[in-house]
Amino acid sequence: MTKIIEYVRLYFRLVGAGVRAQMQYRFAFIMRIVGMVAAYTGTAVTMWIMLYQFKELGKWNFYELLFLFALAVLSWGFCIILFFHFRSLDTYIVNGTFDRFLVRPINPFFHFMAMKFDIGAAGQFIFSILVFIWVSNAIDIHWQFGKILFLLGAIIGGILVQGGLLVFISAIAFWTTKSERFYWVVMYPARNLTNYPLAIYPKFVQWVTAFVVPFGFVNYFPAAVILDKDTPYFSSYIGYFTPLVGIVFFVIAYYVWMLGLSRYKSAGS
Amino acid sequence: MDTVKMYTAFTKKAFMRSAAYRFDVWTRLVSNIIFLLMWMSIWFALYAGKEEASGISLTAMLTYVVVSQFLTAVNGAGTPLWELQEKVRTGDIALELMRPFDVPLRYLFADFGSVAFYMLTALVPLYVLLFFFVDLSLPTSWMTWILFIISGFLGFLIRYCIELTFGLFTFWLIETGGIEDIFYFSVSLLSGSVIPLWFFPGWLQTFATYLPFQGIYFIPNAIFIEEISGKDVFISIGIQFFWVAVSYTILRFVWRKASNKVIVQGG
Numbered sequence: 001m002t003k004i005i006e007y008v009r010l011y012f013r014l015v016g017a018g019v020r021a022q023m024q025y026r027f028a029f030i031m032r033i034v035g036m037v038a039a040y041t042g043t044a045v046t047m048w049i050m051l052y053q054f055k056e057l058g059k060w061n062f063y064e065l066l067f068l069f070a071l072a073v074l075s076w077g078f079c080i081i082l083f084f085h086f087r088s089l090d091t092y093i094v095n096g097t098f099d100r101f102l103v104r105p106i107n108p109f110f111h112f113m114a115m116k117f118d119i120g121a122a123g124q125f126i127f128s129i130l131v132f133i134w135v136s137n138a139i140d141i142h143w144q145f146g147k148i149l150f151l152l153g154a155i156i157g158g159i160l161v162q163g164g165l166l167v168f169i170s171a172i173a174f175w176t177t178k179s180e181r182f183y184w185v186v187m188y189p190a191r192n193l194t195n196y197p198l199a200i201y202p203k204f205v206q207w208v209t210a211f212v213v214p215f216g217f218v219n220y221f222p223a224a225v226i227l228d229k230d231t232p233y234f235s236s237y238i239g240y241f242t243p244l245v246g247i248v249f250f251v252i253a254y255y256v257w258m259l260g261l262s263r264y265k266s267a268g269s
Numbered sequence: 270m271d272t273v274k275m276y277t278a279f280t281k282k283a284f285m286r287s288a289a290y291r292f293d294v295w296t297r298l299v300s301n302i303i304f305l306l307m308w309m310s311i312w313f314a315l316y317a318g319k320e321e322a323s324g325i326s327l328t329a330m331l332t333y334v335v336v337s338q339f340l341t342a343v344n345g346a347g348t349p350l351w352e353l354q355e356k357v358r359t360g361d362i363a364l365e366l367m368r369p370f371d372v373p374l375r376y377l378f379a380d381f382g383s384v385a386f387y388m389l390t391a392l393v394p395l396y397v398l399l400f401f402f403v404d405l406s407l408p409t410s411w412m413t414w415i416l417f418i419i420s421g422f423l424g425f426l427i428r429y430c431i432e433l434t435f436g437l438f439t440f441w442l443i444e445t446g447g448i449e450d451i452f453y454f455s456v457s458l459l460s461g462s463v464i465p466l467w468f469f470p471g472w473l474q475t476f477a478t479y480l481p482f483q484g485i486y487f488i489p490n491a492i493f494i495e496e497i498s499g500k501d502v503f504i505s506i507g508i509q510f511f512w513v514a515v516s517y518t519i520l521r522f523v524w525r526k527a528s529n530k531v532i533v534q535g536g
Contacts, residue, residue, distance in 0.1 A: 031448075039451075039454060045454075046457075046458055046464065054322070189299075192307060193307050196307070200310045
């Protein structure tokens with residue numbers, strides 16, 4: 001227990017320096033946040049136009065769709081802060097700069113995680129929280145204690161699922177010295193896929209996003225519980241498993257990463 | 270004649286470069302397939318069992334999406350914008366300015382090479398199979414095929430000019446982060462790449478028809494599914510020619526300003 005507290009303290013020490021460094025470039029920082037919010041608003045506008053004539057997408061109306069989207073954006077915001085830099089592990093390995101994470105008396109996974117803290121993620125938080133407020137008013141979502149607790153669990157689960165996948169992708173670099181590319185060609189499009197209710201996809205895709213790469217737990221299953229929507233092919237209680245799925249998936253990812261680390265041989269000179 | 274030879278040499282070199290990095294080239298196909306699956310599912314669900322909406326049949330709409338994803342892949346196969354921007358930031362662009370060729374044309378011809386490789390080895394086989402197995406509508410006459418190819422090519426030129434012009438603003442702005450996101454969003458929406466213009470709210474549709482972006486995806490897609498037909502095809506292609514001319518002129522103008530800027534900054 002004291003060890004955990006020690007690590008948490010250390011984490012904030014390490015990232016604190018990074019945050020101060022980023023704040024020096026105030027203009028760049030603000031532009032990044034504006035860009036993030038603009039990009040997400042762009043997707044929301046696309047959804048609005050899409051439903052302008054059609055009204056519903058797989059029985060989800062515009063507000064429900066927006067809620068689904070914002071839930072994914074919110075947990076992704078935390079993921080950017082904690083794990084987004086894992087995708088570029090390949091650059092560190094190829095340049096030989098990864099070695100510095102191995103010579104300190106702390107867990108290398110933790111050290112690599114605490115290396116970066118991207119405050120640009122504020123854009124994700126601004127966007128998703130504004131959308132939550134707007135949607136809650138528009139379609140009368142009543143936020144009782146139970147629902148808030150459920151939402152928190154869903155967010156934590158979502159962070160762990162997406163973070164776990166980033167850790168998996170990162171681990172590939174230990175074997176193949178490639179990882180960033182996998183993010184852009186697999187995870188980036190897959191994340192886009194989950195901006196829409198999974199019910200619209202072929203059964204096979206739904207099955208994969210539930211049991212293989214559990215993206216469905218990031219937003220679709222929990223949002224279906226909160227908004228009381230049908231999840232064809234799946235029990236309507238499946239959303240309650242989100243935190244559990246997140247923990248299991250992340251723990252597996254962590255061990256795969258550590259396994260990769262154990263067979264890592266430095267590329268440095 | 271020598272000039273043509275020089276530029277086609279860039280095309281050949283880019284083709285061979287793609288062949289050398291074919292793993293990287295083909296991985297892009299994975300992402301294209303996922304987006305294709307996504308947009309086909311979305312439109313299938315939007316129709317919700319209806320045979321047609323606003324006079325567009327479901328088959329025609331799915332074909333629109335498939336053709337659009339094909340063109341998106343073609344348009345995305347060239348040198349990415351950030352590579353050029355990086356050259357501006359690091360100053361490497363100066364080396365290219367010293368050489369006896371025109372940089373915008375050099376990159377355009379190099380893009381032809383990368384696109385050719387990607388199309389021949391990945392895109393065409395995949396999309397031929399797709400049309401084989403999925404119930405999509407093919408043009409009924411060979412004339413439509415030819416007009417579609419011309420229109421798609423003009424769209425490629427429009428996109429190239431607009432994107433490069435935008436990229437050149439790096440010469441003046443250090444940080445383009447936020448503006449870039451807005452730019453790409455506007456292009457993807459107003460070009461009709463994922464939602465055809467006829468499903469837009471009226472005012473937005475009018476707005477979009479006065480902009481060059483519709484020439485990138487909307488016009489070629491609509492020609493392919495023969496939603497634009499007869500005399501209108503030639504009018505649409507005329508509009509595309511107009512926008513190629515305009516965007517090329519603007520590109521030249523901004524390029525001249527930008528290269529002067531480099532010379533002024535020196536060192």
